[in-house]
Amino acid sequence: MGWLRRQRYLLDFILASLLRRKGKNLGLLLVYSLIVFMLASVMLFTHALKREMGLVLQASPEIILQRIEAGRHALIPEDYLQKIGRLRGVTARKGRLWGYFYDPAVRANYTLMVAPERRLADSEVIIGSAIARTRGIGPGDYLTFRAHDGEAYSFRVRELLASDTELFSADLVLMSERAFRISQGVTEGWYTDIVLSVSNPLELEKIAEKLTLRLPDTRPILREEILRTYDAIFSWRQGILFVLLLGAILAFVIFAWDKASGLSAEERREIGILKAVGWETGDVLRMKFWEGAILSLMAFLLGYLLAYLHVFHASASLFEPVLKGWAVLYPAFRLTPVIDGLQVATLFFFSVFPYVVATIIPIWQVSVTDPDAVMR
Template sequence: MIDFFRKQKYLIDFTLASLLRRKGKNFGLLFVYTLIVFMLASVMLFTHALRHEAGIILQQSPEIILQRMVAGRHALMPADYLDRIGRLRGVVEKKGRLWGYFYDPAVKANYTMMVDETKGLSTTETIIGAAIARTRGVGIGDWITFRSHDGEAYSFQVTDILDTVSELVSADLVFLSEKAYRVTFGVPDGYFTDLVLSVRNPREVQKIAEKLSLKLPDTRPILREEVLRTYDSIFSWRQGIVFVLLAGAVLAFVIFAWDKASGLSAEEKREIGILKAVGWETGDVLRMKFWEGAIVSLAAFIIGYLAAYAHVFYGSASLFEPVLKGWAVLYPDFQLTPFIDGMQVATLFFFTVFPYTVATIIPIWQASITDPDAIMR
């Protein structure tokens, strides 16, 4: 066993020396190879981290959202629907919510306006998201003006700015008092945007949703799991868009790498002939060239993946941020929590390292079984 490892060490030393003799060609290949791994890994890491972050945040959302539907569209929910629901086993809390979208022509962006009574806001106070504060150039103590549904302008004093840690979901959020919200949007008393229900046992959510559909046939229950699946689909779709954009570069690299791996230069063939002439066996030549492919591909994978990790988690994925985040105007500024999926790494490793390493074996085998004298001539 010791002899085996010693032999592999000598083969690796010889392979490194052989690579350095053709350093211009090999460093060019390594650079392109690393760049491809870097781009693919950046997209995968950023998308997966966003998906993971959104999943953690949405776990705090209510298990069931109940919306009233009129002619297939979302409509206001009468407050008496809370009484019509009655007591449902497993439901620990039910309440109405007030929220909506407000278009701000000053920055050409939509805000999400919401009522949260736990904030203790007066009718002239508001709490805004960090992206709104940056875009509008306001801070705590400043005043911000919104125009209501009837054209009247109402000013609110900013009492707080939401923490940047939650900016993934709070970048465009505006909190108002209930009275200020109803005046701004013209929502009469006794109506809510929708209802939310908290369920004690997650396994009972589907059954409770079925009961709600029977009691209130003009409503639509939306489960938290459905929201999570929607976010997952959105991020997967955006990841697919970037991969399609990169497909041309990946295809060009595949052709380049295959041409390099499957075709031997006259110098490489002469080197194999000399090795065979001085006593190297076919297996030794194959192992040497296997290590050559493995060293190049492994070095490209490690350097590219580490560069992608730094780019995503320390550089905010600036190359792919506009496509994958998806906000048109109010871009959230947040630091992603480093998260790596082992299966994702294994998949990327398999599709970037394995094909190139294997592709180097076939032409080398064909050359190594040829008579050394014929090769050198």
């Protein structure tokens, strides 16, 4: 009971000490929280985007086969489906038609794709929500494309793609095969690429190797390679933001170190008085340690909570242009809240631990000095 009572008295003294210098501590808390907020926002948003893209790409084909001509992606003939032959492990294969269309009205590229399962009429299209917002159109309105030969074609918007798919369908236009071939100038017997479904993921690399041997002018792209590419892109964008925030982080480090290592005359006098009335060096160190710990923990929790609300309830409005990457057609979507324990632990270690440790050394130097000398 005596030990518990002593700890309670120590806690009361620590809180009173923090309140005595509330102006200085409040300023440090706000700056500290702001730094944690910015770092946590970038980490949360990037991790959530990576997870969202991973879930989306899990439904994509295991292998995409592209024909290469002069080192660039070219149309692939339909007879390549027969040339592939019967490959063990391949459960399905089909040719795809897709391409890009630049709309000078909004200065943005649309992704055009044939979707046979939608059973679209030649005069109908289904468009992404971002296109509808940018062009100010909806179901029943008309969208006009200028074809490869300069002829203008108008398509009636049958419906909009679901808003929960906007992360990857923001700039998407679905149309019939005949409408795509006429507007894009792709003749019968040619496809943009070929996709293959594989039953056993362990056989992907072997099947890709066989495809390269049978069709030397093609390049197989595995789904895992696409996932790694997106992961690298988002990590690179996250790195850019961290570099941009580096100046603010360094300024905070200097500010925190100066606050922690440069004790004021009042704080030195306080430690001297405590030593004079019987406090031991361990008590002084424990008190100052908990002062720094309480302040840094409050800043971490406040900053992380604000970052969570910013990312998952305000769509990370401060950082979305950098991390989403669309030039004009920004997708509007709400990310599924996800928290990575390792990420939280890393942020906690690099934001809380250094400050708490920085408070110990100067306090120890003062606490082992003669109280009379300290107070003078």
